[in-house]
Amino acid sequence: AQSVTQLGSHVSVSEGALVLLRCNYSSSVPPYLFWYVQYPNQGLQLLLKYTSAATLVKGINGFEAEFKKSETSFHLTKPSAHMSDAAEYFCAVSDRDRGSTLGRLYFGRGTQLTVWP
Amino acid sequence: DTGVSQNPRHKITKRGQNVTFRCDPISEHNRLYWYRQTLGQGPEFLTYFQNEAQLEKSRLLSDRFSAERPKGSFSTLEIQRTEQGDSAMYLCASSLSSTLDTQYFGPGTRLTVL
Numbered sequence: 057a058q059s060v061t062q063l064g065s066h067v068s069v070s071e072g073a074l075v076l077l078r079c080n081y082s083s084s085v086p087p088y089l090f091w092y093v094q095y096p097n098q099g100l101q102l103l104l105k106y107t108s109a110a111t112l113v114k115g116i117n118g119f120e121a122e123f124k125k126s127e128t129s130f131h132l133t134k135p136s137a138h139m140s141d142a143a144e145y146f147c148a149v150s151d152r153d154r155g156s157t158l159g160r161l162y163f164g165r166g167t168q169l170t171v172w173p
Numbered sequence: 174d175t176g177v178s179q180n181p182r183h184k185i186t187k188r189g190q191n192v193t194f195r196c197d198p199i200s201e202h203n204r205l206y207w208y209r210q211t212l213g214q215g216p217e218f219l220t221y222f223q224n225e226a227q228l229e230k231s232r233l234l235s236d237r238f239s240a241e242r243p244k245g246s247f248s249t250l251e252i253q254r255t256e257q258g259d260s261a262m263y264l265c266a267s268s269l270s271s272t273l274d275t276q277y278f279g280p281g282t283r284l285t286v287l
Contacts, residue, residue, distance in 0.1 A: 065213075092278075099177070099264065100216070100278040146215050160206065160229065161276060163215030 058083050058149045062164035070172050075119075075134040077167045079147030082128065089130040090148040090161065091121055100146065106130060117141070142171045175199070177279035179265050185285045186255055193251045194282045198267030205248050206276060207240055208264040209233065216264055222248060223270055255286045 063078040081087055088107050092100040104115025111123040121132045130147060145168075148161040178197045186192050198205050203224050208216035219238070220230045224245035234240075237255075242248040252259055262283050266276040 060215075062215075090275075097280070099280040100266075102275055102277070105275065148215075160218040160221060161208075161216070162218070163208075165213065165215050 058087065058162040060147050060149050060162055060164035062145075062147050062167050064167055065165065066168045066170065068170040068172060069137045071139055072136050075132070075137045075141065075169065077132040077145050077147075077169065079121075079130045079132065079164060080128050081130060081147075081149045083149055088150045089121075089123060090150070091115065091119070091130075091132050092146045092148060092163075094144045094146065094166075096143075103132070103145075137169075137171045139171050139173065142169055144168050177265055177267050177277055179263075179279040179282050181282060182280060183283050183285075185287065187287050188257060189254055191251065191253045192255060192284060193249050194263055194284075196248045196250070196265030196267075196279060198247070198265070199277060202267035202269055202277075203245065204268045204270050204274075204276075205242055206266040206268075207248070207250055208266065210262040210264055210281070211260075219250075252284075255284075257286045260284055260286045 059082045061080045090105045091103040093103050094100050103119050104113045106113045106123045114120045119134045121130050144166045146166045147164040150161050180195045206221040207219040210216040218231050219234050220240050222242040225242050237253045240250045262281045264281045265279045268274045268276045
């Protein structure tokens with residue numbers, strides 16, 4: 057079975073500082089990995105996904121994540137935080153289901169990002 | 174692309190009552206997923222459909238829960254005899270069953286059971 061661990065339920069950074077949100081996964085097969093963001097009273101929005109192509113994945117809003125198989129990690133980073141980045145971030149893993157399509161997502165518990173002015 | 178929509182956005186009910194939620198996926202998407210999210214947790218998978226067929230159900234989905242997608246378009250999730258432990262955000266997502274497609278989420282229905 058797949059599982060995801062997000063280290064740190066709350067992360068606080070100053071505006072302009074580096075954002076680093078940690079995600080480690082457990083998977084018995086090559087994983088497909090995702091980062092979603094959830095703003096208050098809104099649905100989950102995909103930031104980026106890794107699907108076995110390039111290990112460094114660039115997403116929206118200046119975020120990127122690097123897949124490291126040896127560390128079973130998929131940490132999310134952004135060089136310079138902006139106030140609008142304050143939200144909850146979820147890491148998720150999926151696997152192939154019925155051939156080549158993706159199946160259900162397994163989510164971590166989420167990391168709440170606070171950005172201080 | 175109008176996105177995934179869910180109705181109602183909020184539902185307050187008394188314990189023991191039945192509730193039904195609706196999800197309208199993105200029009201060309203043939204897969205539809207239901208997840209449940211409680212406070213401080215990530216979403217947990219409940220069930221999913223490909224067209225009208227329900228392909229997988231989680232053990233979290235007790236006998237009081239039933240989901241349908243009768244025409245392969247919208248889906249309903251019904252909870253019978255609600256319990257306080259059912260209070261959560263119920264999320265719907267849709268995708269294409271093509272290779273590596275992304276799940277797009279709706280805004281969710283927040284259920285409060287008194």
